[in-house]
Amino acid sequence: MDQQHAYRRQLRTYAIGFVSALVLTCAAFATVRFHLAPPQTAIGIVFALGLVQIVVHFRFFLHIDLERSARDDLQLILFSTLITLLMVGGTLVILANLHHRMM
Amino acid sequence: MVHGAWFWLLGRIDLDSFAFVRAWREPSLDRLIAAGAAAMVVLGAIAAFAIITRMRKWRYLWENWFTSLDHKKIGILYIALSGVMLTRAVIEAVLMRMQQAVAVNQPGIVKPEHFGELFSTHGSIMIFFMAMPFLIGLINYVMPLQIGARDVAFPLLNSVSLWMTVGGAVLMMASLVIGKFSTGGWSGYPPYTEMAFNSGVGPDYWIWAVTLSSLGTMMTGINFAVTIYKSRAPGMHLFRMPLFCWTSLCVSILMIFAMPPLTVATALLALDRYLDFHFFTNDLGGNMMNYANLFWLFGHPEVYILILPAFGVYSEVISTFSSKRLYGYRSLVYATMAIAVLSFTVWLHHFFTMGQNADINAFFGVATMTIGIPTGVKVYDWILTMYRGRVRFTVPMLFSIAFIVTFVIGGMSGIMLAVPPLDYVVHNTLFLVAHFHNMLIPGLLYGMIAGYQFWFPKAFGFRLDERWGRIAFGCWVSGFYLAFMPLYVLGAMGMPRRMAGVFQSEYLPWLLVAAVGGFLVLAGLVALFVQLWVSIRRREEASVPVGDPWDARSLEWGIAAPPPEYNFAHIPDIETRDPFYAAKEHGTAYDPPRHYDDIEMPKNSKVGPLLGIAGAACAFGLVWYIWWLAAAAFVAIWGVVIARSFVRDIYKTIPAAEVAREHQRWLSQVAAARGIPRELETTPANQGLAEGAAA
Numbered sequence: 001m002d003q004q005h006a007y008r009r010q011l012r013t014y015a016i017g018f019v020s021a022l023v024l025t026c027a028a029f030a031t032v033r034f035h036l037a038p039p040q041t042a043i044g045i046v047f048a049l050g051l052v053q054i055v056v057h058f059r060f061f062l063h064i065d066l067e068r069s070a071r072d073d074l075q076l077i078l079f080s081t082l083i084t085l086l087m088v089g090g091t092l093v094i095l096a097n098l099h100h101r102m103m
Numbered sequence: 104m105v106h107g108a109w110f111w112l113l114g115r116i117d118l119d120s121f122a123f124v125r126a127w128r129e130p131s132l133d134r135l136i137a138a139g140a141a142a143m144v145v146l147g148a149i150a151a152f153a154i155i156t157r158m159r160k161w162r163y164l165w166e167n168w169f170t171s172l173d174h175k176k177i178g179i180l181y182i183a184l185s186g187v188m189l190t191r192a193v194i195e196a197v198l199m200r201m202q203q204a205v206a207v208n209q210p211g212i213v214k215p216e217h218f219g220e221l222f223s224t225h226g227s228i229m230i231f232f233m234a235m236p237f238l239i240g241l242i243n244y245v246m247p248l249q250i251g252a253r254d255v256a257f258p259l260l261n262s263v264s265l266w267m268t269v270g271g272a273v274l275m276m277a278s279l280v281i282g283k284f285s286t287g288g289w290s291g292y293p294p295y296t297e298m299a300f301n302s303g304v305g306p307d308y309w310i311w312a313v314t315l316s317s318l319g320t321m322m323t324g325i326n327f328a329v330t331i332y333k334s335r336a337p338g339m340h341l342f343r344m345p346l347f348c349w350t351s352l353c354v355s356i357l358m359i360f361a362m363p364p365l366t367v368a369t370a371l372l373a374l375d376r377y378l379d380f381h382f383f384t385n386d387l388g389g390n391m392m393n394y395a396n397l398f399w400l401f402g403h404p405e406v407y408i409l410i411l412p413a414f415g416v417y418s419e420v421i422s423t424f425s426s427k428r429l430y431g432y433r434s435l436v437y438a439t440m441a442i443a444v445l446s447f448t449v450w451l452h453h454f455f456t457m458g459q460n461a462d463i464n465a466f467f468g469v470a471t472m473t474i475g476i477p478t479g480v481k482v483y484d485w486i487l488t489m490y491r492g493r494v495r496f497t498v499p500m501l502f503s504i505a506f507i508v509t510f511v512i513g514g515m516s517g518i519m520l521a522v523p524p525l526d527y528v529v530h531n532t533l534f535l536v537a538h539f540h541n542m543l544i545p546g547l548l549y550g551m552i553a554g555y556q557f558w559f560p561k562a563f564g565f566r567l568d569e570r571w572g573r574i575a576f577g578c579w580v581s582g583f584y585l586a587f588m589p590l591y592v593l594g595a596m597g598m599p600r601r602m603a604g605v606f607q608s609e610y611l612p613w614l615l616v617a618a619v620g621g622f623l624v625l626a627g628l629v630a631l632f633v634q635l636w637v638s639i640r641r642r643e644e645a646s647v648p649v650g651d652p653w654d655a656r657s658l659e660w661g662i663a664a665p666p667p668e669y670n671f672a673h674i675p676d677i678e679t680r681d682p683f684y685a686a687k688e689h690g691t692a693y694d695p696p697r698h699y700d701d702i703e704m705p706k707n708s709k710v711g712p713l714l715g716i717a718g719a720a721c722a723f724g725l726v727w728y729i730w731w732l733a734a735a736a737f738v739a740i741w742g743v744v745i746a747r748s749f750v751r752d753i754y755k756t757i758p759a760a761e762v763a764r765e766h767q768r769w770l771s772q773v774a775a776a777r778g779i780p781r782e783l784e785t786t787p788a789n790q791g792l793a794e795g796a797a798a
């Protein structure tokens with residue numbers, strides 16, 4: 001009984017995850033395909049949808065949530081995000097500045 | 104140029120590629136030195152081959168070492184590799200010191216081109232093939248024992264990483280015999296290393312050797328991080344881990360994030376060179392500044408990859424030989440974490456002079472100085488650990504103390520360099536060379552030597568000779584000061600780095616002193632080898648089978664020396680920090696477990712060595728444009744990987760009865776041994792049992 005219950009719950013999370021992932025993907029394609037926004041905004045929208053997509057994958061497929069058991073994983077993900085932001089952001093700032101001064 | 108069938112078969116190789124032929128055609132001193140170095144490689148290889156064949160040890164080596172997935176053996180192999188490479192790099196360093204000392208207003212002994220190869224190989228080897236293998240080897244050996252694990256999380260990956268590193272090292276050695284190495288320094292900056300300026304094989308050797316090693320290192324990082332997260336013994340919370348494990352964890356995470364930028368940088372440079380791309384070329388939209396940026400995105404975290412493991416070693420050594428628990432454990436952990444994060448915020452200080460505006464420079468300058476704070480915390484913690492302790496001045500302890508003093512001096516010059524206007528003045532001078540050797544020699548090499556002396560008895564069951572250890576210590580420390588303090592002065596006087604010769608007579612006295620220092624350092628290295636030799640000869644009287652020669656604190660000392668393959672007959676339950684020390688105080692350190700279980704361990708695998716050979720072959724083919732070799736080796740690499748995925752029978756079981764037998768044999772050795780007080784720890788009375796430990 002208990003096992004079946006857990007199984008049902010799992011199935012539901014996967015289903016929710018799958019549907020949201022699908023919707024987010026389609027939304028991104030639709031934005032571009034049907035010119036739903038001017039190009040600049042469209043890039044922003046696609047980017048934002050991508051970020052939400054990441055969160056959906058983590059939450060529903062990789063089971064990273066705010067509970068204690070997933071704390072280690074969550075910390076690692078946040079740390080990875082921090083380092084990636086530092087590296088990518090720093091690179092953009094530095095190279096943009098160099099570019100600017102070469103002009 | 105070579106043509107036709109020859110090119111198809113052997114690519115760019117021709118007779119002049121061989122150092123011997125070049126020396127034969129024009130026997131100048133410069134070329135004879137190059138041929139001598141090549142001869143050392145060839146003769147060394149032949150001698151090793153002959154000795155192993157003569158002693159019929161091939162099968163033994165292959166079965167017990169090369170294909171072994173035991174983290175302890177892999178660790179030892181890493182350190183052996185590091186020892187070979189250290190020897191070469193130190194000899195090159197001494198050659199450079201000699202050259203600069205005799206090349207004031209004179210041509211000296213090697214030509215500028217050759218000098219360029221010397222500093223490039225010295226730098227690349229010291230970083231990628233001496234320092235990295237040494238620290239990875241040490242972590243490999245010690246960390247799983249300290250957290251109470253039987254092996255790392257991915258034993259096969261561990262072996263693959265090792266053999267890829269070996270493949271890269273083989274490439275470095277091959278470059279001495281056939282072809283020429285890069286003259287672009289250890290950082291390989293384009294556009295100088297692009298085809299337009301350097302169409303020879305040198306930069307290609309550099310690219311592929313570094314790529315192999317960086318891939319291996321990144322996999323090692325993943326392996327160690329997962330091991331620490333997933334394989335700790337029950338009760339071993341993160342905050343009960345010895346500090347060495349903490350630094351290992353931070354280092355692994357740095358490896359995971361810092362190696363990819365390097366791999367990307369070398370891969371893009373390879374695309375430029377092989378497929379005519381223009382990432383970093385002068386023309387057609389290339390931008391070499393992004394190379395500098397990518398390289399140092401790796402390069403700065405790299406220096407912390409190099410230094411943090413040594414910090415871990417010092418923490419263990421200082422607390423053990425002061426007979427005190429580590430002062431400020433938590434602050435040391437947080438300082439380590441802070442350093443790891445901050446190390447990703449400072450990379451621009453390596454190119455303050457590249458042209459970004461003053462605000463950006465100021466930001467990175469300040470960020471750089473901030474690292475001084477957690478580092479300072481650590482220094483005080485170590486000093487306070489010694490304070491009122493029963494300090495014993497053994498060899499590892501001596502290196503640790505020399506480290507504290509010397510490292511602080513190097514740190515001061517680092518804070519100076521972090522000020523952008525000052526950096527503009529001494530950038531690219533010997534001041535910088537003095538600074539980073541002042542950090543790396545105490546902050547890496549002394550630490551590795553200390554760790555080697557400290558854990559050697561654990562790994563091999565006998566202590567290293569104290570007297571030769573002290574001689575080595577004396578040579579290394581005095582050699583360091585003589586070799587590098589003059590460089591601060593020379594740098595302040597304006598002598599550029601990477602110079603094959605100069606025309607300022609006032610540099611001469613300083614260069615002479617530095618040369619003497621170089622020879623002392625070499626003597627220190629020789630003393631280490633003598634120490635090893637002497638210790639092996641006297642291993643009977645220095646043997647410490649019980650396994651705790653230093654009255655130490657963490658888990659690894661509570662098992663036999665050398666430890667059994669599976670490390671722990673019974674995985675311990677951890678209740679405190681310094682669990683072994685606590686067990687000794689309670690008199691429970693050598694209690695037999697209630698029962699023994701079968702133990703499952705990974706079987707040997709040929710995959711690692713095969714991938715290493717194929718990787719090196721592929722790289723060699725790419726360097727020399729031997730396309731068939733590169734393609735065949737590439738296919739072989741993936742063939743091996745795919746074939747391995749079909750192997751299902753990858754574990755062996757060690758029966759409980761055998762575990763029990765081995766364990767009881769060791770326990771009877773413990774019972775027969777006499778516990779010794781600390782005054783006797785460097786005498787033959789030391790059998791590895793501390794006084795009062797076995798109640």
Ligand code: HEM
Nearest residue numbers: 196199200222226229234288289536543600601602621624
């Ligand atoms: C053991 C004593 C050592 C001596 C005598 C020594 C000597 C030298 C010398 C003479 C240079 C060239 C300086 C110049 O450009 O004029 C150099 C460069 C360098 N050394 Fe060392 N070194 C030693 C140890 C180390 C260690 C332990 C490391 C790193 C772990 C290291 C890393 C480097 C690097 C990265 C360079 C820069 C290479 C380049 O210019 O691209 N060295 N060293």
Ligand SMILES: [Cu+2]
Nearest residue numbers: 403450452453
């Ligand atoms: Cu740096």
